[in-house]
Amino acid sequence: MEAYNTTIYPVFEADQVLSQKDLNLLVSHLEEQDRITRKNLIGLGIVCGLEISSSNENSVKISCGTAVTSLGFQINWKEKEFTHYHDYEISEQFLKPDYLQEPHLDNIFKYASQYEPVKNCMELVTSASDDNTKKPLTKDFLSDKIVVLLLEVSLIDQKNCVNTNCDDKGKRMEFNVRPLIYPIKDLNTDVFHEHTVMAKAPKLTFPRYNVDPYINITTGNDVLKQFNKVCSDSFVISVSDAVSVLYSDFKNNYGSNTNFPVLQNCKNKINEIVSNYKSTINIQYLWDWIYDITEAYNEIAAFRKINPTICCVNEGLFPFHVALGNGIETGTQYRTPFIATFNKSQEEQAKLKQLELLFDRLNHIINSFSVPANGKIKVTPSVYGKAMLSEKAIPYYYGNVLQLNKKWSPELTANQENDTILSYHSDIAGYSNAKPVKQPLLFDIEPYNFFRIEGHLGMNYKSALKDLTLIKNSNSLPFKITALNAVDFADKEVDIMKFEGRWDDLETDYDLARKRLYNITEFVFNWMNTRRNKLISENILSGQTIDNFKNILQEIKNLLTNDLKEFLPNFTSFYEIFKELNNVFLLHRWCIQLNRETLSVLAEDLIDRLDDINELFLEDPFAVIYEEAYVRWQNVYKDLFFSTFIKKHSGLEHKAGVTKGGTFILVYVDSSIFKAAAPPPSYANLLASVKAYKDNIAIADDIKVELEKSIKFKDYKSQIKTKPTTTTNPCKDETDNIKANLMEIAKYKLDTTYTAEMSGFILENFKDLLQFTPTVTGDNQNNSLEQLVIADFFLPYTCCSDGNTIEIKLETAAPPKIEMETPEYCNNDMEGEYEVFITGKSGGNFIGTAKDAIVQHSDSYFFTPGHNSVQTPQTYTLQYEVGGEVSNTLEITIQSPQELAWSFKRDANKPSVFMFKNTNANDTHSYEFDFGDGSDTIIADNGTANHNFDFSNSQEFNVTITQLGEICRSTQTIVVTAVGDFNANDFNSNDFYTD
Template sequence: MNFIPVKLKEPKSSFNYFEDNQVLTAEQLNKVVQYFDYQERITRARLIGVGIMCGLHIVFERNAITVTKGVGVTSDGDMIVLEQDKTFISARILNDQKANYAPFQKLKDANGELRIWELTGAESPDDNESTPLGSFFDNRSRRPQDYVILAYLSQHLHDTDQCSSDECENKGLVHVSDLKFLALTKADYDLINDESACCGDAYFSLPEVSIPRVLLNERDNIFSYADFQAAYRKQIEVGGAALKEPLTFAVASARTLSACMMESGVIKNNPRLSTGFSTAVLTDRAGASVDLHAQLMNKVTSFTASNTILGIQYMYDCIKEVADAYYEYKEKLFELCHGCCYDAAAFPKHIALGLLVEDATVTPCKYRDCFIESPILNHKDDQLREAVMLFMRLLQMVQTFDIRTGARIPVRITPSKGIAGDLSTRAIPYYYNAASLFTNWNPQKTFRRREKTNLGYDADQYSNIDFIREPLKFNIDEHEFFRIEGHIGKTYDEAFRAINQLRQQFDIPFEITAVQLQRERRTIIPPKIRKKNWYDLLLEREKFGWTHRLDHVKDYSDRVVTTLPTADELTRPEFRKMYNTAKFQDPVQAKTNVETKKAEIQNNLTATKTMLAAFKPTADNEQPAPDFVSTHQQLTNISSSLSKSAKLLTETSLLSPVSTIGVLDHPYIIDWIGSIIVNTENKIKDGYVFSNFLKQNPSMMHNAGVCRGGTFVLVYDVQNGQRIIVGDFYLPYVAKEDLVDTEIDPVKVPVKPYLPIDVGLVKDFVKVPFLNEDILGIKERFDIFMKDEFTGVKGKLDGIGNMVNEVNKDVINVREGVAKNMETMANSYQKTFGTMTESYNSFLGNVVKFGDKGGTVAGGVDGLLGLNADSFANLTPDRINLVREKLKEITTRLR
């Protein structure tokens, strides 16, 4: 019995041509058959593919196993075709002595029997060696979920010669192919399965990963760069740790990819593959390889170890982008099964159909020979190259990450695709070495020889295309995001000016603002502060009004000095006689006091007017605002002293500018309006403190740039007196200029009684023409007169008070008398009424009721009420006279 070898391992490169009348040998004829058999096999296995092409699925019931119809190709190019579904109800130990299939030799037990069971159907009812499937799986050591089903093409050469002692029929050898379906455990299948480097389960072995977000809110108390860095440090460390397993598996899968490329002839068969940009080794079959995660964590440690290194947000961006790059690499491994020169001995005579009981936790092709197509079909060769390039990009990103800061780093704005798109479509960030990365950044562009069209901060290092080197000068309609880089570490003025200049120069659709980490208002620079225009209008009105009144005071003080008595007049005996008393001060001293106070008023007026002219209330002033109220009070005191002394020496009207200056309300209103303006600006400034701004704009995000139509937010930290840019965010909308409520707090305006200072004012002061005894006497007599008048008025007032008291007494007496008279009158009325009633009744009693019978009216008054008109008409004259007399008597009594 002859065993069938792996035929693709024995190439047949020639065969014999036949000639006329040639004697053919078996070898010559067999070469022809073998040659064409080899060509047919290699066509299937190399140009089409190997594995299950369709069908051949397993349906398991407790007592039966059904394999659906389908087609498959073994790694040796044999076709396995099942035209109809086939059901099996029993199993027996496989006897493979005829074929003696090499892979199965690993599965013999101590007795030399195979640990493989052949499935049999209803066509073998008398098979005593078979066990019904129901009984087969009743054995506790056999669980259906532990078994794999194979389609096995048992091939061998069968000798058909039947020889006796006399002769042989000489029929020759027959090639026998017998399709069988087998069951074996998963552990035994792993022993015979030679998984190809070009078709493994690398995609499913790569773990999932997601980077935690940096969630900031106003309660985090972020008021310095150290606080800001601490907020990012935690998530950077957590994200870096989360990437350990994914990066480790990515490196392992890269080793597999390099082996596949060598097997497929894509690269030279060399166990080591250089990255091409450093001395690092991408893969080593011996196991030594790049520790990608360790390199990444070294970068993380260098940034998180110090609170002074700027660019902590870029370190977080790198962690996120590494995760994005990892996922793009992982997706390229999905269904990356192809074989240019697939090993013919992998499964030369069998095909794994899968687990008897499907397990969702197991990758689809682990126990099923999925179809491994030729790399030219569906561009699987390009998919392999792209996967390798994406891994190279991942490696380069980690190894070349570096943040450049300083004045020499220019600020640039680079158009980019949106952050929701693939990393390959975005602009290359400035913290990577673009000169070495650009060829692997977007594999699809590289395949099309367009790698130099990748946008990036350092595009001038690898591209000579104008619209790539200076993209803002060309069409940007397809770009919805703008990377802004190079500003970290610069002062606020430098960064804001550079970004704003680019924004205006190229008409880029976004706004820009800035916020400060510290709460110190003095260093906050809100880009725009709007205050109500009528604040300024009211302030200027009050400043003008007070300045005008101060001019009146100056004019009055100038003129009042000219009305003072001269030195000769002050020496006259008559003048000094009046003042040389304890009641009045010395006149010379009074004049001196007026002149001194006048000079003080002049100085105070000049200083006050200067302060008014320069007064522009703003929260930016480092010096405290002028205290106009105190200045006003000081001026009032000086003016009062001047007015007091001047009145002893001059005659003026009742009111003068210096006497009315104390009731002006201008200083109070100026202070009030100034405080409103300052408080409003302070509220707006408080809105530009990072924590407050974040409270008003919780949608603030960081992606190293700004979206179209958004607001780019610079974050600066005050360090050594300078505002240093340490981070940035963006809002997906235009931020309001007034970020806080600027309504005026309820304040009661201090109102002073207003008196026009010109009322009763004599414009021309009249100096006393002649100071003599008569004038002094008049004044003295006037004082005596006023005193007498006051005494008289006081006496009269006292008399009036006594009269009022007497009147009060009379009122009380009258009230008592009236009460008594009312009581007497009431009694009199009551008595009179009784008498009247009695007389009336008597009168009525004498009235004769006229008719046939005479008589009186019964019932008195009541009876009278019963008389009718006819009764009165029948009265005699005598009776009428009697009635008249009685009525007179009643009337008299009533009076």
């Protein structure tokens, strides 16, 4: 700090004669120490208060407060309100005091002369002043004036002259605080300096999705169009202007050396990015990016003003005054700020560094928007709500993330903890070595209330849903996932085949009906096949007819797919085939009875079997299941669509993720879900074949007609069939049908746009319009969006459970799966057939090296290890392919029998005992011995076996040795033969030999 003349001061001694100089030096030292303490250790300027206001337009009120001048003088003020003013001239005793005899006052009064140019001014006075020259204040008068508190320091001569005697009374320092006013346009800037301050920046607000105005969103293009709201020129300009003002305030107020040209006008850069991505599927990321810009701006604005600090005070700044301004806040004000000194400079410098990093981050955000190519889905914990941007995870769509990481959170960077910031890119090299940062979902997620979900835009929606569900389930994350289709479903019928949910109760009913049909048809076929020769010999059925029956029954079973969902769209064709087959069985029944007065037991049994099938047809269980399924489907399928969902569930938001405990919604486009116009050719061909077969039956046409009439078709209960009508005006019926359809469409359209009252009013008037020409407009859907995820949203609550037995939201469909009881077989198993169990869709094909060894019986598939294609011992593969999806891979091991190496010899001491030995020393298998003499089998574990044969009853035994513990049954046969007279007295070693 600057040294004054008080670098020395007097020290008094006893009986010392004190001079005027000694006393003044002491007083000067103490007074200067007070002022130095204020200005050099605390600060200078307006400390608090001294605010200008008014109770009316014609007055000025100065609130109480404290200020310190740049010389260190303290100004204390009590609140006063002024209603008048008068002309005032600053005293010459202040401007030009005579202090030749007091040189120590030079450090004070040397600054007084700088007020000479503004000595003519106006002083505020109260209404109680007795000054006759006072004038009232007016609004117009005050509008262009500033208020200044002047500390008028006067050196007053205290000489008291009476007659001819003038005693020297000395001098005094007199301090008066005067409230002066000056016209702004005439201000002397050498005296009254402008103080540029960072005004409190306004907060940028961000629009909500599809609000103000709300529109009906139907197609994928509608979804994407709503993201364009933040790309409008007006919004981009408002963001750019706010950033520019904030950056200019920062540069001007703190004199920072940082230079970020884009912050001076970011509109061009934003528009450049917008033009590149606006027409792409990544427009959602533009929305997120511009949101980040506004949040980065708001964090800087919320950082508040950082007061400038100084260490070495310039005493000439405002030595005897402080300016209070005029009560109007502007960016440039004539109001003296408070400037902290020394003790706060390091703290403020740290804040300034953080502020510079925040601007650097904003610069990086604007300049580095980049959507990665071929991204993958990741879930990153983050925070949601009032948290600043620096507290959230770094998003997916930025380049040079390693540099952004150093700027994202100034506080963490200052503490060298920026490697703890979570990000989509936190697993790249050099980002962090901490596993909780690289794999945050494996660790405590309690501090987080939000999950960023990124990388799925542009993916096939089924793949995205599958991958995201896997991440969610494998990490036990607390949110739900659903997917919605953004297509217009009005006037269209959704193909139930595209339904990917659950239909548990109807699936059970369908499986039971299908299994019953299988059992009955299988029983009938086996019954006919067992009695084939007798049926032919008794001329009841020909061999060709039996074969035709077999083919028909097989085709019936093939019509019934494993999955009810696959069966329902083709029910109409199946229904027609069912009726034609009913006719076929009736015709055969009639043929059996033709020209037979009495029926044999076999013929009656055959008729009973045909009646079993016919009764199954007449019960029509599949029509009942079909009806119930479609009644439900018509009621709920609309909830598959985004347009319906957003009307029923409020609070939909887009924040690039989902809150903890919320519902994450993938929006996709799939117009292939609508029902195809033509039925599958296979069903049409089959129907034609059955009709041709029926027509070829050698029965007179009139008899066929009579038989067909005998069928009670009303027993077929399907409600989708055209009902009999009593009307005689088909034109009117058709008109009513068209009108009803149009009314339904109109109601759907009106409900999405108008209130319920207005919609009802319009519909009432619309009912009278019977003459019209319906027109169909093309869907404005962008074909390039087909099958792709185009956007995501979330609801802050778990959705949705309406208690319906149909889960209408898209769930991940499990891929087909195949299983077998065992994967190992022997190639000498020529008769064995082993079932391959299929889970999932039916109607597919087997692939792999073992595919040719698969045979089908009814709706089941079997592996035959004796097939020529799998005779070579090795491992074969088997997969099941259906609808473009491939099942898991089964590895089937085929083995072949081994050649055994057992030898044998007779015990030299006991001729009837034979010893068997395994010559393969490395063989550790156990073996079963059947000696062929009726004795119990034995198990040999150690490679040897002994047996005593009784040759008194038989001269030859077949010994069968079977290897245990292997898939293939490997055996060796040894023949033991008796030769010679075993009971003769001449017994010797040559009486036996073995083969």
